[in-house]
Amino acid sequence: MGGDISGDPKRGRQACRTSRNNLYYQTICIAIYYLQILEKLKSQIRLARLQTVVSANAVLLKSYWQIGNTILQQQSEEGWGAKIIDRLSSDLKEAFPDMKGLSVRNLKYMRAFAGSYPDGEFVQGTLAQITWYHHITLLDKVKGNQQRLCYIGETARNGWSRDVMVHQIESKYLERKGITQSNFKEILPAPFSDLAQQSFKDPYLFDFLTLADNHREKDLENALIENITKFLLELGMGFAFIGRQYPIVVSEKEFAIDLLFYHIKLRSYVVIELKVVDFEPEFVCKLNFYLSAVDAQLKTELDQPSIGLLICKTKDKLMVEYALKDISKPIGISEYRLTEMLPADVKSSLPTIEEIEQKLANEK
Numbered sequence: 172m173g174g175d176i177s178g179d180p181k182r183g184r185q186a187c188r189t190s191r192n193n194l195y196y197q198t199i200c201i202a203i204y205y206l207q208i209l210e211k212l213k214s215q216i217r218l219a220r221l222q223t224v225v226s227a228n229a230v231l232l233k234s235y236w237q238i239g240n241t242i243l244q245q246q247s248e249e250g251w252g253a254k255i256i257d258r259l260s261s262d263l264k265e266a267f268p269d270m271k272g273l274s275v276r277n278l279k280y281m282r283a284f285a286g287s288y289p290d291g292e293f294v295q296g297t298l299a300q301i302t303w304y305h306h307i308t309l310l311d312k313v314k315g316n317q318q319r320l321c322y323i324g325e326t327a328r329n330g331w332s333r334d335v336m337v338h339q340i341e342s343k344y345l346e347r348k349g350i351t352q353s354n355f356k357e358i359l360p361a362p363f364s365d366l367a368q369q370s371f372k373d374p375y376l377f378d379f380l381t382l383a384d385n386h387r388e389k390d391l392e393n394a395l396i397e398n399i400t401k402f403l404l405e406l407g408m409g410f411a412f413i414g415r416q417y418p419i420v421v422s423e424k425e426f427a428i429d430l431l432f433y434h435i436k437l438r439s440y441v442v443i444e445l446k447v448v449d450f451e452p453e454f455v456c457k458l459n460f461y462l463s464a465v466d467a468q469l470k471t472e473l474d475q476p477s478i479g480l481l482i483c484k485t486k487d488k489l490m491v492e493y494a495l496k497d498i499s500k501p502i503g504i505s506e507y508r509l510t511e512m513l514p515a516d517v518k519s520s521l522p523t524i525e526e527i528e529q530k531l532a533n534e535k
Contacts, residue, residue, distance in 0.1 A: 208245065209259070212238055213266050229299035232306070235272070236294045239285030242278065256282075272303070280307045287316060300327035308333055312340050321345055329408045347372040348407075351480075352488060353503035354495040359476065364501075367437060367478060373505040375405055375482055380509055388447050392429060395445075409436040419464045428461050439475040440465050443482060450486035452494040455502060462500040476500070482507050 215237050242259070245251040256278050263273045284306060288294055298306065301323055309319045325344070326336050351371040355364040379401040380394045395402045396415055403410055410432045417431040430443040442461050446454060458479040465477045479502040491504050 205255075208241065209262055209266075212241060212259075212263065216263070216267060216270070228302060229295050231303060232299055233291070233295050235281045235303060236285050236288070236291055238278065239281030239283070240289075240291070242282045243285050246282075277307075280310060283310050287319075298323065300324075302333070304333050305336060308337060308340075312337065318345060335404065342376050342378075344372075347374065347376075351503040351505045352486070352491050352495075353501070354498060355478075355501050355503065358499070358501040363437075363475060367439075367501065367503075370407060370409065370434060370437060371480060371503045371505060372405075372407070375505055375507045377402075377405065377507055378510050379405075382509060386447060388429075388445050391445050391447055395430070406432070409434045410441065411435060413440075419461065419468065421464055426461070426464070428465075431465075434478070437475060437478070438473070440469055440477040441480060442477060443480045446481065446483035448484055450481075450483045450491060450494075450504065452490065454481055454483070455494045455498060455504075458502055459498050459500045462502070466500075478503070480505065 215234055242251070242256065245255075257275050260273055260275045260278050264270075267273065287310065288298060297320065305323075305326060309322060313319045313322060322336065322340065322345070325331070325339070331339065349369045349371070351368065351373045353368060353371070355367045358364070359367055377391075377395070379398055380391075382390055382394060392415060399412060403412065411434070413431040413433055415430055416427040419426045419428060428442055429445050432441040432443065433439070434441050442458065442465055444454065444458050444461070458481055462477045462479050470477055477500070479500060481502065481504045483504070483506060485506055486504055495502060495504070
């Protein structure tokens with residue numbers, strides 16, 4: 172029958188290819204070759220399950236990558252179709268009844284995972300920083316490896332759960348990070364200026380707040396403090412809340428800073444001023460004054476220069492550029508958003524407050 176093909180899968184594949192005229196033998200070859208691949212995958216899974224708990228995630232990802240890569244190779248070289256994945260899932264479940272993650276859907280994710288990251292060593296290094304469930308979410312929601320790698324890094328550094336990572340993706344975290352209009356490069360030394368720039372966003376999304384259209388600064392400040400955990404999450408890693416309406420006394424006159432934070436990684440105080448109106452140049456002067464006071468009264472020789480962040484409703488870029496041009500303190504200026512605007516056709520179909528009140532009154 173052309174030699175023993177029960178051992179090496181490569182020999183089995185070659186034997187099948189050289190016996191294509193014998194239909195019966197070819198069928199047996201295909202069946203045996205499939206069993207060889209199945210046994211190979213079983214061995215890989217068994218090996219993965221014996222590894223230490225400390226490296227469990229890296230081992231799991233490597234195992235999943237190997238399974239996915241094997242499927243890709245067989246589909247490319249042997250023309251495996253979609254139905255073979257169904258059979259593979261069934262057989263692997265039978266071999267490992269106590270093991271999760273062998274569903275048809277998960278095997279397809281493994282195939283996509285291996286296809287997206289063809290370097291197996293890379294999988295055990297950079298990609299092992301986050302869990303498999305993070306990875307399949309990235310495969311679903313993020314197109315392009317470069318963006319995925321950015322989210323992998325941010326997730327690992329910030330300790331995001333899968334749900335938090337999904338929220339960051341949906342809120343376009345990467346598109347907002349590091350684009351705050353500032354004078355950091357002119358005022359702060361490198362690489363501290365780059366680190367400061369990457370620590371802020373534009374715009375900030377406060378979609379966890381419920382405020383009226385005509386809300387005041389006090390309303391915004393109160394709502395942010397009431398939702399301080401979500402606010403800190405939106406600010407990003409490293410921010411430690413110190414106080415609201417923080418008192419600063421200059422020449423026996425007391426001033427109040429809207430929000431005062433300390434950034435652990437930057438090792439600097441961060442003064443945040445909130446404005447529920449469009450940007451005005453005089454806002455920068457006041458914030459510059461607060462930074463001078465904080466540097467004089469709170470900053471120690473162990474701290475970096477204090478940084479100001481003005482968060483306003485809207486801003487004109489040219490106006491901001493002129494306002495920051497000759498300022499001596501590091502200041503960033505960002506906008507904020509409460510919720511995404513509804514499309515006009517959807518908005519017009521919703522009942523107004525008056526219509527809802529009228530309907531409730533009629534039902535009494």
